[in-house]
Amino acid sequence: xxxxxxxxxxxxxxxxxxxxxxxxxxxxxxxxxxxxxxxxxxxxxxxxxxxxxxxxxxxxxxxxxxxxxxxxxxxxxxxxxxxxxxxxxxxxxxxxxxxxxxxxxxxxxxxxxxxxxxxxxxxxxxxxxxxxxxxxxxxxxxxxxxxxxxxxxxxxxxxxxxxx
Amino acid sequence: xxxxxxxxxxxxxxxxxxxxxxxxxxxxxxxxxxxxxxxxxxxxxxxxxxxxxxxxxxxxxxxxxxxxxxxxxxxxxxxxxxxxxxxxxxxxxxxxxxxxxxxxxxxxxxxxxxxxxxxxxxxxxxxxxxxxxxxxxxxxxxxxxxxxxxxxxxxxxxxxxxxxxxxxxxxxxxxxxxxxxxxxxxxxxxxxxxxxxxxxxxxxxxxxxxxxxxxxxxxxxxxxxxxxxxxxxxxxxxxxxxxxxxxxxxxxxxxxxxxxxx
Numbered sequence: 001x002x003x004x005x006x007x008x009x010x011x012x013x014x015x016x017x018x019x020x021x022x023x024x025x026x027x028x029x030x031x032x033x034x035x036x037x038x039x040x041x042x043x044x045x046x047x048x049x050x051x052x053x054x055x056x057x058x059x060x061x062x063x064x065x066x067x068x069x070x071x072x073x074x075x076x077x078x079x080x081x082x083x084x085x086x087x088x089x090x091x092x093x094x095x096x097x098x099x100x101x102x103x104x105x106x107x108x109x110x111x112x113x114x115x116x117x118x119x120x121x122x123x124x125x126x127x128x129x130x131x132x133x134x135x136x137x138x139x140x141x142x143x144x145x146x147x148x149x150x151x152x153x154x155x156x157x158x159x160x161x162x163x164x
Numbered sequence: 165x166x167x168x169x170x171x172x173x174x175x176x177x178x179x180x181x182x183x184x185x186x187x188x189x190x191x192x193x194x195x196x197x198x199x200x201x202x203x204x205x206x207x208x209x210x211x212x213x214x215x216x217x218x219x220x221x222x223x224x225x226x227x228x229x230x231x232x233x234x235x236x237x238x239x240x241x242x243x244x245x246x247x248x249x250x251x252x253x254x255x256x257x258x259x260x261x262x263x264x265x266x267x268x269x270x271x272x273x274x275x276x277x278x279x280x281x282x283x284x285x286x287x288x289x290x291x292x293x294x295x296x297x298x299x300x301x302x303x304x305x306x307x308x309x310x311x312x313x314x315x316x317x318x319x320x321x322x323x324x325x326x327x328x329x330x331x332x333x334x335x336x337x338x339x340x341x342x343x344x345x346x347x348x349x350x351x352x353x354x355x356x357x358x359x360x361x362x363x364x365x366x367x368x369x370x371x372x373x374x375x376x377x378x379x380x381x382x383x384x385x386x387x388x389x390x391x392x393x394x395x396x397x398x399x400x401x402x403x404x405x406x407x408x409x410x411x412x413x414x415x416x417x418x419x420x421x422x423x424x425x426x
Contacts, residue, residue, distance in 0.1 A: 076349060093218075096217060108359075121174050131182065135181055143203060159219070
């Protein structure tokens with residue numbers, strides 16, 4: 001089975017991630033350190049991560065940075081970059097690497113587990129059912145066939161969770 | 165004309181079904197012909213799950229695009245996250261090598277992506293309906309609306325070279341008699357919620373400072389809606405884009421009771 005990632009299709013899952021990370025290092029290497037990304041970054045403005053600091057670390061081949069999870073994924077950095085670079089894409093590659101080692105926030109793990117079990121990232125609760133009834137909307141049914149098909153498709157990708 | 169396939173995503177139908185109701189009622193009022201995208205799953209949302217597996221994210225989106233093509237329709241998204249996930253997948257799969265690799269995987273479930281489908285935002289659909297909207301206004305909304313398209317719509321529209329969603333929303337506000345306050349670059353902090361809550365709140369507060377002086381925050385994004393409606397302390401009402409039209413068209417709507425900031 002082929003796996004592929006953000007960048008190009010390759011033969012194996014680990015290779016795919018490796019290639020994405022190599023691309024991230026190349027992209028970070030093109031950064032001119034003008035700092036405009038961090039000026040536009042809501043996380044940096046609030047004592048969080050600064051994309052220009054991540055870029056310079058990655059350009060030097062240092063991919064370990066816990067602050068990647070302080071990124072709000074708003075992509076302002078990409079809009080701000082005069083070189084057309086996308087620090088949020090670099091951060092995503094680093095997050096994928098970190099998550100492959102199980103070093104990711106519980107919130108994201110819960111969301112992944114739910115997506116795999118139900119095909120949706122958010123839960124259908126009693127509140128959902130009551131509101132939908134009140135509003136005259138049909139019940140929110142999980143289409144079992146669609147979920148089964150989804151599982152067949154994404155089995156073995158990096159977001160896959162064992163469900164048995 | 166190609167059919168319009170409504171893709172509700174997960175946050176709206178599960179947690180904010182009143183926004184689904186408002187949207188369906190407005191589409192009906194404007195006589196928009198649509199059906200629901202068959203066999204829907206999550207888009208996969210572009211923050212958490214993408215952070216775990218960009219490959220998972222692309223495949224799940226590609227499946228939805230292939231389904232839309234089988235139905236010979238374009239997808240109407242009602243969520244910034246869905247809009248970004250699906251459109252970024254379209255952009256990514258313009259590369260023939262990637263498309264080939266994805267199609268090898270889709271073939272296992274009997275599907276194929278050709279690159280024909282378009283993915284629209286609620287903002288761009290409504291912006292194309294000027295006469296219908298103006299003709300339906302019975303109760304002009306004389307409020308100052310803080311325009312908040314949301315990061316993922318702003319960024320994706322920019323990547324696709326589309327018209328500025330801030331301008332489009334401002335036009336729609338004017339059509340219903342309101343005064344737009346054009347704002348750009350504000351983040352609701354939703355991507356940090358549940359991960360770094362203090363920082364999420366600080367980012368949210370930065371945006372709220374920009375909204376001061378407005379009567380109502382107007383957004384087409386359910387994540388931003390949740391952030392502003394649940395977590396702000398200032399009590400500025402938050403309206404989803406189609407809720408503004410519900411009000412302007414004088415339509416009955418039970419959804420207001422589910423708002424926290426009124």
